[in-house]
Amino acid sequence: MSDVLNIVVWSKKGCSYCEEVKNYLNETGFPFQNIDVSEKEELRDILQVKYGVRHVPVVEIGRGNQYQGITEIGIEHLDLALANHAQIKEAKR
Template sequence: MNQIKVYTTNTCPYCTMMKNFLNEKELPFEEVNVQEDSNVADRLVKMTGEMGVPQTEINGQWILGFDPEKVMELVK
């Protein structure tokens, strides 16, 4: 089973694209909205060094932005 977590904000079009892509591929994921929780946003920046969203963690590997090819490489 894949462990997928998508870090998003309310206004990010690429976040929506990533969520739609995962849904189309029937890959279950957990969404974490960093706009609603600044503590989570701070932790995310510390973990990845990146401010942008979406950031997607798949089985311990990180993807910045909307990168469907990379998603398919990382899922089992």
């Protein structure tokens, strides 16, 4: 399994919560890939299948082929998920 933490932010233009998430990740030094779902219903369909939601932001965090989707609004949910991934990495050392 890869040791690199991958973060994917599903967002759309004009979404203040999406900007808050991206700003937080930039400020804390976490690189991420952004997927813009603006006017792309097929991408929202993917979120519906994976997580049962069509709203953004959705943040996926993981290593290798194991990812966790954060669908709740609020930086505290993202912060907790990032902390959990850091603990998992430390436990494996």
